Amino acid sequence: MARALINVPAKAARGEIIEIKTLIQHPMETGFRVGYNGAMIPRDIISNFVCAYNGVEIFRAELSSAIASNPFLTFTTVAAESGEITFKWTGDNGFEAIETAGITVA
Numbered sequence: 743m744a745r746a747l748i749n750v751p752a753k754a755a756r757g758e759i760i761e762i763k764t765l766i767q768h769p770m771e772t773g774f775r776v777g778y779n780g781a782m783i784p785r786d787i788i789s790n791f792v793c794a795y796n797g798v799e800i801f802r803a804e805l806s807s808a809i810a811s812n813p814f815l816t817f818t819t820v821a822a823e824s825g826e827i828t829f830k831w832t833g834d835n836g837f838e839a840i841e842t843a844g845i846t847v848a
Contacts, residue, residue: 754821788833
């Protein structure tokens with residue numbers, strides 16, 4: 743399982759714009775490089791990232807082989823209500839990682 747780092751404010755005022763940051767540990771191998779043995783290194787990238795706030799999608803990104811390893815994403819949303827923010831990364835070779843973070847809106 744990949745290690746993910748998520749930064750979501752624990753508390754926010756209703757209507758406040760909050761910044762969300764995510765980083766996931768992944769090599770993001772392009773499939774274009776040759777290994778030490780002369781064979782091509784197979785492609786292994788995260789191709790999709792989706793973030794949902796209380797089940798409603800708020801951010802989506804389609805990643806490609808041009809993205810660096812350990813992709814870092816930053817985006818904003820409006821704090822509407824207390825609940826759960828879900829982060830889902832999917833990619834090659836059946837890769838899938840899901841993390842959640844809670845937020846309290848007052």
